[in-house]
Amino acid sequence: MSNVVNAPERVAPDTLARVQAQIELLGYQPSRAAQTLKQERAGAWGIELNSAGFGRLGAILDTFLIELTTGAAGHGSHVVPFTAPDPLDPLPAYERFVASRVADGFVLTDTRTSDPRPAWLDAHHVPYAAFGRVWDDPGVTSWVDVDGAAGIDAAVRHLAEQGYERIGYLGWPEGSPVGDDRRSGWARATADLGIAHPEWQATTPQVIDAASSAAAGLIDAVGTGGALVCASDALALGAWRVLVERGLEPGVDVGLVGFDDTDIAQALDLSSLHQPLDQVAERVLHVLGTRADSRDPSVGGLLLDPELVIRSSSKPAGDRTKRKEK
Amino acid sequence: MSNVVNAPERVAPDTLARVQAQIELLGYQPSRAAQTLKQERAGAWGIELNSAGFGRLGAILDTFLIELTTGAAGHGSHVVPFTAPDPLDPLPAYERFVASRVADGFVLTDTRTSDPRPAWLDAHHVPYAAFGRVWDDPGVTSWVDVDGAAGIDAAVRHLAEQGYERIGYLGWPEGSPVGDDRRSGWARATADLGIAHPEWQATTPQVIDAASSAAAGLIDAVGTGGALVCASDALALGAWRVLVERGLEPGVDVGLVGFDDTDIAQALDLSSLHQPLDQVAERVLHVLGTRADSRDPSVGGLLLDPELVIRSSSKPAGDRTKRKEK
DNA sequence: TTGTATGCGTTATCAC
DNA sequence: GTGATAACGCATACAA
Numbered sequence: 001m002s003n004v005v006n007a008p009e010r011v012a013p014d015t016l017a018r019v020q021a022q023i024e025l026l027g028y029q030p031s032r033a034a035q036t037l038k039q040e041r042a043g044a045w046g047i048e049l050n051s052a053g054f055g056r057l058g059a060i061l062d063t064f065l066i067e068l069t070t071g072a073a074g075h076g077s078h079v080v081p082f083t084a085p086d087p088l089d090p091l092p093a094y095e096r097f098v099a100s101r102v103a104d105g106f107v108l109t110d111t112r113t114s115d116p117r118p119a120w121l122d123a124h125h126v127p128y129a130a131f132g133r134v135w136d137d138p139g140v141t142s143w144v145d146v147d148g149a150a151g152i153d154a155a156v157r158h159l160a161e162q163g164y165e166r167i168g169y170l171g172w173p174e175g176s177p178v179g180d181d182r183r184s185g186w187a188r189a190t191a192d193l194g195i196a197h198p199e200w201q202a203t204t205p206q207v208i209d210a211a212s213s214a215a216a217g218l219i220d221a222v223g224t225g226g227a228l229v230c231a232s233d234a235l236a237l238g239a240w241r242v243l244v245e246r247g248l249e250p251g252v253d254v255g256l257v258g259f260d261d262t263d264i265a266q267a268l269d270l271s272s273l274h275q276p277l278d279q280v281a282e283r284v285l286h287v288l289g290t291r292a293d294s295r296d297p298s299v300g301g302l303l304l305d306p307e308l309v310i311r312s313s314s315k316p317a318g319d320r321t322k323r324k325e326k
Numbered sequence: 327m328s329n330v331v332n333a334p335e336r337v338a339p340d341t342l343a344r345v346q347a348q349i350e351l352l353g354y355q356p357s358r359a360a361q362t363l364k365q366e367r368a369g370a371w372g373i374e375l376n377s378a379g380f381g382r383l384g385a386i387l388d389t390f391l392i393e394l395t396t397g398a399a400g401h402g403s404h405v406v407p408f409t410a411p412d413p414l415d416p417l418p419a420y421e422r423f424v425a426s427r428v429a430d431g432f433v434l435t436d437t438r439t440s441d442p443r444p445a446w447l448d449a450h451h452v453p454y455a456a457f458g459r460v461w462d463d464p465g466v467t468s469w470v471d472v473d474g475a476a477g478i479d480a481a482v483r484h485l486a487e488q489g490y491e492r493i494g495y496l497g498w499p500e501g502s503p504v505g506d507d508r509r510s511g512w513a514r515a516t517a518d519l520g521i522a523h524p525e526w527q528a529t530t531p532q533v534i535d536a537a538s539s540a541a542a543g544l545i546d547a548v549g550t551g552g553a554l555v556c557a558s559d560a561l562a563l564g565a566w567r568v569l570v571e572r573g574l575e576p577g578v579d580v581g582l583v584g585f586d587d588t589d590i591a592q593a594l595d596l597s598s599l600h601q602p603l604d605q606v607a608e609r610v611l612h613v614l615g616t617r618a619d620s621r622d623p624s625v626g627g628l629l630l631d632p633e634l635v636i637r638s639s640s641k642p643a644g645d646r647t648k649r650k651e652k
Numbered sequence: 653t654t655g656t657a658t659g660c661g662t663t664a665t666c667a668c
Numbered sequence: 669g670t671g672a673t674a675a676c677g678c679a680t681a682c683a684a
Contacts (some may be wrong), residue, residue, distance in 0.1 A: 002669075005661065012669060029425035033368065036359035037676045049392045059589070062388040067374045070409045077658035078406055078428065083396045099355035102404065165395075208593040215461075236595055244570045263385075264590060266538075267563050329654080336653060359679035361658050553669065 003215055005030070036101065043118025045075040045095070045288055046103035050087055050110060057261045059233070060275060061109070065129065067281035068107060075285055079107070084100040091120050098126050105288050106108065111143070113177055129287035133301065135177050141300040142291055144283040148178060148259070151273040151306035152185030152229055155257040158271075158308055159227040160193055163317035166226035167202035168218045170211070170235050182231050182259065200226075204235065211238025217253060219243065225317055233264040233272055240268055240313075250313040261309050271314040273306040280304060337587035356569070361508065362427065369403040372420070376413055378623060383587045385559065386601060394433060401611060405433070416444050426450050431614050437469070437643055438462065439503055455613035457606055459627065461503050468617060471610040473628030474585070475502060476597040477632035478511030481555045481583040484597075484634055486519055489643035490553035490581040494526035494544045496537070497557040498566055508557050526552075530561065539615035545569065547582060551643055553581025559590045559598055560604065566594055566639075576639040587635050597640040599632040606630060606638040 004019040011019075020235045022028075036042045048066070049061075065079070070078045080103055084090035094117065096101050106129030108117055124139075130143035134281050138208045152169075159167050169186040172179035182200070190196040200221050204214035218228060230236040236258030242301045243250050248269070250256045258272040260267045265272035283302055329337050329346040337345075348354075362368045373394070375387070391405070396603065398405050406429055410416035423429050431453030434443055439461045445456045448466075456469035478495075485493050491610065494513040498505035508526070516522040526547050530540035541564045544554060556562040562584030569576050576582045584591050584598040591598035609628055 003663095010669075015669080027421075027425060029422060030663095031363070031661050032428050033359045033362035034428045034676090037357070037363055037660090037678090038662045038664085040676070042359065047394055062375075062391075065388070065407065066409060067389075069375055071408045075410060078408070080404055080406055081391065081395045082404070083392060085401060095353075096355060099353060100358045101356050152660080206593075208595060233590075234589065237593055241570060244567075245573075247573075263560055264563070264593075267560060268567065284573075341654080352681050356679095357677055361661090361679080363662090363676090364680085366660075 016088070036085050040101075043109055044080050044103045045082050045105055045285075046079065046080055047109065047202065048090060049081045049083055054088060059260050060277060064109070064281060067278045068284065069297065070282045071278075071285045075289065077285075084099040089114060094120070094126075095124075095141045098124070101309070104293065105129075107131065107284055107288070108143075113214060114229045117215060119164070127288055127291035128214050129170040129284045129291065131284055136309055141302045142287050144280050144287065145274045145282065145303055146306050147274075147299070148306070149185030149305040150187065150303075151188040151259065151308070152182050152231075152303075154308050155229045155314075156186055156189035157193070157272070158310070159229070159255045159257065160189075160195065162227075162295050162314055164225065164227035165195070165221040165312075165317070166197065167255075167284045168197075168202070168222045168226065168228050169230075170215055170218055170239060171201065171231040172206065172235075173203045179231055186229055189282060190247050204238070206232065206234050208234075208238050211235045215239035215242045218249075219246075222254070224248065224253045227257070227314070231259055233258035233260050233270065234260045236272070236313075237264050237268065238268055241272065251311075251315040253279050253316060255315075256313040257308075259306075265309070265311070269312045271311045272309050274309050275306050276304050328610065353632040361576045365446075366427075368427050370406050370429045371398065371403065371422045371431055371433050371611075373405055373407050373414060373435065374419065375407045377411050379538055385586050386603060389606060390603045391434070394610065396605045397604075397611045401615065403601075417442060418479070420446070420452075421450075428629050429644070431455075431617065432615070433457065433610055435460065437503075444648045451615035453614055455610040457508055459503070468613050469627045470606050470613070470630050471627070471629055472601045473629045474508040474526055474599075474632070475511030475514065476629075477553055477585065478508050479515040480631075480634050481597070481599060482515035483519070484636070485555070485581045485583065485640055486515075486521065487555040488553075488581065488640055490578055490640075491521070491643070492523065492526060492548040492552035493521060493581075494528070494548045494552065494554050495525075495556075496541055496544055496554050496561050497527065499528050499529045499531060505557055512555055526639045528566070530562050532558065533616040533648050537561050537632065539570055541565035541568045545572075545574075548580070550574065550579045553583070553640070553643070555583045559584035559586050559596065562598070562639075563590050566596065577637075581638040581641075581643060583634075585632075591635070591637070595638045600635050601632050602630050621631070 003014055036159045050154035084093040090101055108128055111130050111132035111134055118134050118140055133145045134140040134143050156167055171183045202214040202218045203211045216235050219242055228239050236256055239256055240250055248254055261272040261274035330342055331606040386638050395405050433454035434454055437456050437458035442461040443461050444466055459471045460466040460469050482493055497509045497533055528540040528544045544569055554565050562582055565582055566576055569580055574580055582596055586597040587600035
């Protein structure tokens, strides 16, 4: 019987068929617990969910988790979420998880500078793969990330092609790797296109009133026929509000592009950058698989491009024929 | 050694201390797999994540999952998400999960009429607890839900107290138990207050253009000094958009209340109904615990009240002194 | 009070 | 090509 399951080619065809029929008939499913015990692998990956829920994944965490869960099932494994009682010192939670062999390794999210987790996991020979670059150590290659700079770059070029002449950037305060990366895309693209105006930028936390005031100044600066690229859909929402309150129409008077393609972008018909979370999840699982089987470090970090979803907020500039009647 | 862990009172104090010191020293953690095998309980609960992501939990699923994960850890167990390859026929996924003993039972979400899962799980003696009423069978008591009708009722009364005179309802098309429940709260409260106007209601799917047109008609109907209660923050966003486009200020010209207290509500400073997901998770785990230990059906269904979070979109009606300068 | 043996379900090894 | 057996780590029952 064990041979049938585990080495079907070493068994006589008729016995194989007979045993398989019984397996089917009885609805036999191997016990994961026994398999785990025997093979010394849990077939599960842990993922820390931050109760704060902030950070860049706030808006897309659920989708990512679903993709991860679906992908893991395809590899015969599971994803087991856990929370760290103290988010500032998450390592004990990781340690318990690995010591009790609930998970063979981890999916890291919300990687940050001075993140203690990669070094600790490496030191303890625990496989991991990160959604988000491992910023501290360029030697670490077990990560997948979305190229925010490339995405913003593409958005800027798109807006320029649509005829918007002054393109500003509404972003987060300096210091967050993700935010700085996205801003660099704006700086790069505007420089390449010869339309760089470093003063057309504003920073604001993810709070609507602050975002609105910051956007207001920026809209003054770029004016009608200008456009704003935003670090997130939430910031774009702030800009959208200012535009509408002033009687300006997004995508007609002022171009607007957000980031993450959330409900908000869909609701307001905002162009936005969509992260390929299915590919991220697939790659994360691939990295985990190879890391767990061998210590093969040949799988390098991977940067995926977000997809610019074009909606009405980045219609050709000045195309006022399409202005909607109110 | 095993006695020390499992029956500390039956062991000599000095041996106990000595062994515990070693446990601490070696960082010993029992293997979940071995425990599972021995005790025939996985100490884990499965939760199906719908890849569609629609349904009422769309906006709050991640928070609920975090609460559930945190709560489970407190009980020494885990939560294991899984996806059904065919969402229309999820039972095989449940069956595999239980057959391989990955989970001892399930947390059901997105319960619906003609939901095949409760009956199947009961028939197979698999414990479960639902977030959402089990609509088909009033005899089933293993559920926890948030009283949407009571929440909307409270929102209507709040708006009436604030001086809004014509209170309309923007909801989903009839047929979904959750949506119908929420609508009934509006009907009830307006009737109680003697301000019922059944025609001040509109239904729309969670698609923004439809929501906006529906909201537009409704805003026409209730006019300035009126208010709208919405079945979700997404619908409230649609209404908010119409208001802003018309130069009306939410909470000054027209009152607005959403449901779920999502990012959107926080970003737009919308009053909204907050679901007590921590309590829901706690109760779900409690029900699961008692169901798994015994077949004790004494734990009945529980309806929790959502909390009305009051923000600027339901300020006293007509209080135009606070209208912000633009 | 302490130590030891058994079996949970699986898989891999090894006689047959 | 087939069937029996040991071991994974733990909890429990029982012997010392």
